[in-house]
Amino acid sequence: MFRGIDEVDWASLRHAYGSAEDVPGLLRGLASADPAERETALDGMYGAVHHQGDVYDSTLACVPFLLALAVREEVRDRAGVVELLVSIGDIDGASGALAARAREAVRAGAEVFVRLAGDADAGVRRAAAGAVVRFLDRPERVLALVRERIGVERDDRVLIALAEGLGAFTQRYRPAGDPHAAEAVRLLAELSGPPYGPGLRLAALGQLAACAPERLPADLVPAVVRLLRERSGQRTRSAPAPDCPGGDTLAGRLRRLRPSDEEGSQLLRTLHSALGSRVADRVALLCGQLTSPDALDRCNAVWMAAGLFREWRTDQAEPVTLIGTQLGAEEDRLHDAAVAVLVELHELAAPAADSLHALVTYRPELRIRHRERGGPTLGGPLKALARTGDTRAVPVLGEVLAGPVVPHDLGRVIPHLGRAAAPLAPALRRRLARVPLDGPDTQQRAVPLLSALTALGDVESLPAVLRLLRGMPEELPGRDAVTEAAVRALGAFGSAAGEAIPDLRRLLETDCAVAAADALWSVTGDVDAVLPALLGALTDPGSGPHRRAAAADVLGRLGPAARPGLPGLRRMTGSGDARERATAACAVWRTAGEPEQVLPVLRSAWTEHPRTRTTIAECVAALGPAGAPLHDLLRAELASPRRHLADSGGSGIHADLGLVRVCREALAGEGAGRRQSVALAGEGCRLDASRWHRPRRGHRQTPPGDTGRERAPTNAAR
Incomplete structure (x- = not known):
């Protein structure tokens, strides 16, 4: 296994943390009889030699030894070694000369994966199924091997991996018109029906959705829900996984974080991802998942709902209501998932408000979360209820404020x-x-x-x-x-x-x-008192983009009184920071009333940097009718079904809802002749179209270009 390992000058090679002289020890650790040592060695390989998917010269040097380890039956946990090899040589992995050489090195050992496809260890066979498709070059041989393995394989997990391999094969060869791709699609369609088991059929449907959606059945959603429930009925509840024997390693932590039903989660995640913009089907599928008798299916659905809502503006009332019903679940994992997702949804969680209110009313111990570090915080249910804007949260918050511990x-x-x-x-x-x-x-x-x-x-x-x-x-x-x-x-x-x-x-x-x-x-309302500080922030070399953008924002709201700042603001419109550039362009427009100078800047920022859209939309709203040159962007935003400010933490949903409201506010001032109904949730604000700018409390302001006209009335309360 390790012939020639000491002849490699490991000290001259590098990995993520410097010299690779410790790599031989990691490779030998992969073959250890001690489970803890194997776990630590695999953790070290992912943490240093293949850090975050990167490859180094030491990664390339490891490939022959990893291939040798993979075929030695006496080595335990060979499936992990094969998975590491697949990751190193993944065709969709990192770019660059070293990555290309690593892929070629793994590809050169493709016959190893052919051999492992029939290994006695089901875990090895499962990992090898994807490797054969990725690294064996002749499509006719790949297809024949996968077809053969499907005919003899009895392990459901390996069969699912083979179906996934067929999907990857189709996506690789179908764009080039290779006739073997059509045969792979035919096989997937065959696997998606009886007499195959529900897990394999779900896997095949997920792959068809990704590579050949025209072959999906017309009753896709009811069929998937039936298969999901059939699979759940067959699945025996396994005992909780034991603690990772390798201690607190990266690989061990990742294993403990996996869903209880990782396979089911992956099957449905693949299908949801492949359905993409078929949002109505995905919502219907989620509702089917959320009404499953099986708690694990419902838990998977809760997390998948979060992914859908982060990306798409859709009618979420029914699935959110169903997520709210999970708050009463006895399973802590399901209850906690529902709370976490509802907290993230902000006002979109309103359909679950009744369930949230019942929870904070009858379980007061959930109102405050006590942590070992950082002090007490609001409990998730109460935070979610308040974020919906539901007024029933007010008296509950009052009780918390009256207590001895305030989050x-x-x-x-x-x-x-x-x-x-x-x-x-x-x-x-x-x-x-x-x-x-x-x-x-x-x-x-x-x-x-x-x-x-x-x-x-x-x-x-x-x-x-x-x-x-x-x-x-x-x-x-x-x-x-x-x-x-x-x-x-x-x-x-x-x-x-x-x-x-x-x-x-x-x-x-x-x-x-x-x-x-x-x-x-x-x-x-004293402009003269504040101008020097704002102009100083624009020109001070020590000011960062955030501070300059903040100064530009205030100057823009000052209107024509901020004209001394125009030279600095115009320079900022060429900034390399998108937010600074957009804020400065808005300030120029609001100050000088010359949209033609900044429209190209704002249009490019809107398209290339979606996080500037709220800033730009607020500017258009403040300008009233004068903002008409950009109304087309706002109308297109409201017509888009996709969120452009999505992220994985929930702040993107809240930011996107704010963007939608501002766009509606701006367009509300287009005039009766151009009124338009926008069927989106959220409360819009009426914009007084007689004003060019939104004055601050307690002072007055002049529209752009006005030199002697009557000033706009003071706005007493913004």
Whole structure:
């Protein structure tokens, strides 16, 4: 197995963490009789030699030894070795000269995988099924081998891997018109029907959906739901997997994180992914999964629903309601999955609000989550209920505020409740007044409370805000974050925060200058007092893109009064940072009223950098009828079924819903002759089309290009 291993100059080779002189020990560890040593060695291979899918010269040097290990029957866990080889030589893997050489090295050993396709170890056969398709070059031989193995194989997991191999084969050869691909499709269609078992049939349907959707049955969704329930009925409940013998290794942690029914999860994930934009079918399939008698099927469906909602704007009421019904499940895994997904959905979780309210009402122990580190936080059910905007969360939050332990993030959910949360203001105010000025957790405790009071516009909290602003020690960790949050609160209070004017003027000379200028303008309406700080932020070499963009945003809202900033703003429209570029272009438009200069910048940013779309849409909304040159982009956004701000953490859903609302707000001012109905969820805001800009509280503002016309009336409450 290791002939010649000591002749390799491993010290001169590299892996992710430097010299590869430890690689021979890892290779030998893969052949160890000790399970813990094998696990640690495999962890080391993935962690260093094949780190995050990369290949190094040491990776290339390992391939012959890994191939030798794979064929030695006395080596345990050879399936893991074959999977590592497949990953190293994956045809869809990394690019570059070393990656190409690694692929060729694995391809040169393809006969090993042919041999392993009939190995006595089912795990090895399963891993080899995909390797044969990827690395054996002659399509007629590959197809013959897969067909042969299907005829003799009895292990369901290996049969599923063979079906997946047929799908990969079809996707590889069908685009080139290879006739063998048609035979592979025929085999998949055959495997998708009786007399084959439900798992194999589900796998075949998933592969057909990806490579030959025209061969799918007309009753796809009912058929899949029937197969899923048949499979669940056949599946015996296995005992929980034992702890990984290798201890806290990467491979062991990944194994423990896998779903209880990993195979079922993968089968349905493959099908959902292949169905792609067939969203109606996917929603119907989810509803079928969520009503399954089997808790594992429902748990898989909950996580798949999250993936669908992150990507697509669709009618989610029925599946979300069904997710809400899982909150009463006895299985902790299912209950926890439902809570996690509903928290992520924000206002989209509204159809489950009744279930969430019942849970926080009858299980008060779930209102607060106690953690070993970081202090207490809101429990998931209460956080999800508040994020929907459901007013029933308000009295529950009031009870939490009255208790001995207040979650540090409670203040972050208040903005979702709007003015309905006003009864919480006195308690929030008292809590803020008791935050220590010099504690290690001052930032963690103060910022959420300040955010909540800012959202409520609670002028009565002014003394507590000023106490923080004036009393924190200079050296306090997180002081700048607390200062900025306090300044934003003062800006929200508007002219009622007149007592804070000296404090805000003082902050114009600090790193919080932009936020202070924004707040000072809101309190006083004195443009001359804030322009120097904003212009300084634009030109200061030490200002980063975030600070410059923030300054540009405030200048844009100042309107024509910000004309001294136009040279700097125009330079920023050529910035390499997309957000800075878009914000500056919007500011130029709002300040100079010259859209032709910035429209190309905004259009390119909108297309190339979707995260700038909300900034641009807010600009168009603020401009009213003058924003018409970009209305086509907003209409196209509202017509799109796909979210452009999706991510895996839920913030993308919330950001996308905000983008949709802003687009609707902007288009609401097009005029009665061009009104348009947009069938999307969310509450739109009426935009006063007589205004060119949205004035800040307590000051006035002139439309672009106006030199002597009557000024727009003061907006008393934004």
